[in-house]
Amino acid sequence: MNSAPLSGLYAPSLSLLTDLYQVTMAYGYWQQGLQDREAVFHLYFRRPPFQGGYAVAAGLAFVADYLQNLTFSDDDLAYLGSLRGTKGGAMFPPDFLAYLKEMTFSCDVDAMPEGTVAFANEPLIRVRGPLLQAQLIETALLTLVNFQTLIATKAARIREAAGADTVLEFGLRRAQGPDGGLSASRAAYLGGVDATSNVLAGQRFGIPVKGTHAHSWVMAFEDEEAAFTAYAQAFPDDSVFLVDTYDTLEGVRHAIKVARAMRAQGHELGGIRLDSGDLAYLSREARELLNEAGFPQVRIVASNDLEENLITSLKLQGAKIDTWGIGTQLVTAYNQPALGGVYKLAALRKPDDSGWDFTIKLSEQLAKTSIPGILQVRRYENEQGQPRADMLYNTAEPLPEQLTIVDPLDATRRRNVRPHAPFRELLEPVFRRGRLVGPLPTLEESRARAHREVLSLDTSVRRFLNPHTYPVGLEESLHDYRTKLIVEKRAGRRA
Ligand SMILES: Nc1ncnc2c1ncn2[C@@H]1O[C@H](COP(=O)(O)OP(=O)(O)OP(=O)(O)O)[C@@H](O)[C@H]1O
Ligand SMILES: O=P(O)(O)OC[C@H]1O[C@H](OP(=O)(O)OP(=O)(O)O)[C@H](O)[C@@H]1O
Ligand SMILES: O=C(O)c1cccnc1
Ligand SMILES: [Mg+2]
Numbered sequence: 001m002n003s004a005p006l007s008g009l010y011a012p013s014l015s016l017l018t019d020l021y022q023v024t025m026a027y028g029y030w031q032q033g034l035q036d037r038e039a040v041f042h043l044y045f046r047r048p049p050f051q052g053g054y055a056v057a058a059g060l061a062f063v064a065d066y067l068q069n070l071t072f073s074d075d076d077l078a079y080l081g082s083l084r085g086t087k088g089g090a091m092f093p094p095d096f097l098a099y100l101k102e103m104t105f106s107c108d109v110d111a112m113p114e115g116t117v118a119f120a121n122e123p124l125i126r127v128r129g130p131l132l133q134a135q136l137i138e139t140a141l142l143t144l145v146n147f148q149t150l151i152a153t154k155a156a157r158i159r160e161a162a163g164a165d166t167v168l169e170f171g172l173r174r175a176q177g178p179d180g181g182l183s184a185s186r187a188a189y190l191g192g193v194d195a196t197s198n199v200l201a202g203q204r205f206g207i208p209v210k211g212t213h214a215h216s217w218v219m220a221f222e223d224e225e226a227a228f229t230a231y232a233q234a235f236p237d238d239s240v241f242l243v244d245t246y247d248t249l250e251g252v253r254h255a256i257k258v259a260r261a262m263r264a265q266g267h268e269l270g271g272i273r274l275d276s277g278d279l280a281y282l283s284r285e286a287r288e289l290l291n292e293a294g295f296p297q298v299r300i301v302a303s304n305d306l307e308e309n310l311i312t313s314l315k316l317q318g319a320k321i322d323t324w325g326i327g328t329q330l331v332t333a334y335n336q337p338a339l340g341g342v343y344k345l346a347a348l349r350k351p352d353d354s355g356w357d358f359t360i361k362l363s364e365q366l367a368k369t370s371i372p373g374i375l376q377v378r379r380y381e382n383e384q385g386q387p388r389a390d391m392l393y394n395t396a397e398p399l400p401e402q403l404t405i406v407d408p409l410d411a412t413r414r415r416n417v418r419p420h421a422p423f424r425e426l427l428e429p430v431f432r433r434g435r436l437v438g439p440l441p442t443l444e445e446s447r448a449r450a451h452r453e454v455l456s457l458d459t460s461v462r463r464f465l466n467p468h469t470y471p472v473g474l475e476e477s478l479h480d481y482r483t484k485l486i487v488e489k490r491a492g493r494r495a
Helices: 020-031 060-068 074-082 094-102 131-136 138-162 177-191 199-205 215-219 224-234 248-264 279-292 308-316 443-456 476-494
Strands: 038-044 108-111 125-130 166-169 240-242 271-274 299-303 323-326 342-349 356-358 375-381 387-394 404-406 414-416 423-425 428-432 472-475
Touching: 020 094, 020 131, 038 131, 038 138, 060 108, 060 138, 060 428, 074 094, 125 131, 125 138, 138 166, 138 177, 138 308, 138 323, 138 342, 138 443, 166 177, 177 199, 177 443, 215 224, 215 240, 224 248, 240 248, 248 271, 248 279, 271 279, 279 299, 279 308, 387 476, 404 476, 472 476
Parallel strands: 166 323, 240 271, 271 299, 299 323, 387 472
Antiparallel strands: 038 125, 038 342, 108 125, 108 428, 342 356, 375 387, 375 423, 404 414, 404 472
């Protein structure tokens, strides 16, 4: 047991950050001599979160870190060796543990760079390598990518609603524990917020840190005016006063009084914060009071259970809010607390090494039936760089001259790709034979990519209510092959 679990949160070895069944399967594969059979897995989600039209891929930096450090320490192996089955015998024999000790990660990994806009069924990550290894990493990849993609997407939606306004992430106190808070702060920044109140996230990831003060600051002084005056003494050029502890508009008047005194000393008040009541009404009234008093540049910050739909509504109501402070709803993805990303086997090298067997997971629902092959995602874009349609294709098979994209849920819906239509391929090499190909984009670069890619989407795909489904289809020969596999497997099942 680790007596300092927090400091170990991102310790070098997260090799046991997995479900037990990954290790039991690993043992089974090793026992069967299947450990090195070449396999291909895809990580993808089946529906964008929040009933939205897209997701923003995030978490790859953590995945790369995890994979680079995927080795089993003596402590890890001792723990695995201590596990017992129902009859008291060791679950994992010493020679398997010795194998794990020597194992070095040797897979190829291709992935969408963080900040890429992704749609349903598109591999965000493709792993190719020894079956045992490619399977073993499933859980860690999913826990890292699902949550961060969810939060980055939520942040992108909040950014959409806020437009050019400043957005601050205030969620740590409501996050799903320390790691939830830390990774949410990073993903939220990647997805489009401007700064966080989370100081550890600032230190670890270089995210700008910002904030105001709490109600308790005001309550700790004789009255509001004294509290504001004291705060201004500490931060004469960086003060934002929380004005709603007693009576909001009275609070604004007190803030103005202190702002005048600050001005007399050569300092300007930065802003006020509203944290309760009717934010549309109060922000309009506050704006008027501030303007009349000669403080048109003092910003109005609002907080209190905000999210993208409330921001949209407040703007429609003519709220005069310059900065949005957002906590709970963002870092917990309150209205959809999990992204259902999955990791599925899609190809296995034939035992005689003569080629690939492409594998499929059937489901009663076609939408849940997996896609076989060694997939790549090709994004066709128009001259303005706007995405028009995405095509999944099997890189292990030759592409026909004339490309046709088939809707996987309705094969009658097809579109022909015009020759020489410009495209980008979204999965880029990240690891080759277990080695990182090159430095990953910085957080700032990924954030800029997210911003660029979300803005390039048609507004019909970005809107919150009943967004248009962006076309993602299978290249026709892949579609035909998948259909054939489904028919064969179903027949096999009945036989
Ligand atoms: N003009 C508005 N239109 C729609 N929702 C609003 C508006 N103003 C505030 N809200 C939202 O209404 C919710 C509840 O606010 P309410 O005034 O009921 O409680 P509160 O202000 O938090 O109360 P308290 O004074 O106890 O803090 C919050 O999520 C807030 O963001
Ligand atoms: O509302 P969120 O989006 O989560 O934003 C963060 C909230 O945290 C702080 O107060 P806290 O909620 O701790 O106390 P209060 O609501 O009683 O002011 C802050 O004043 C916000 O209201
Ligand atoms: O700085 C703030 O205003 C802040 C920080 C965390 C939570 N709520 C508000
Ligand atoms: Mg609150």
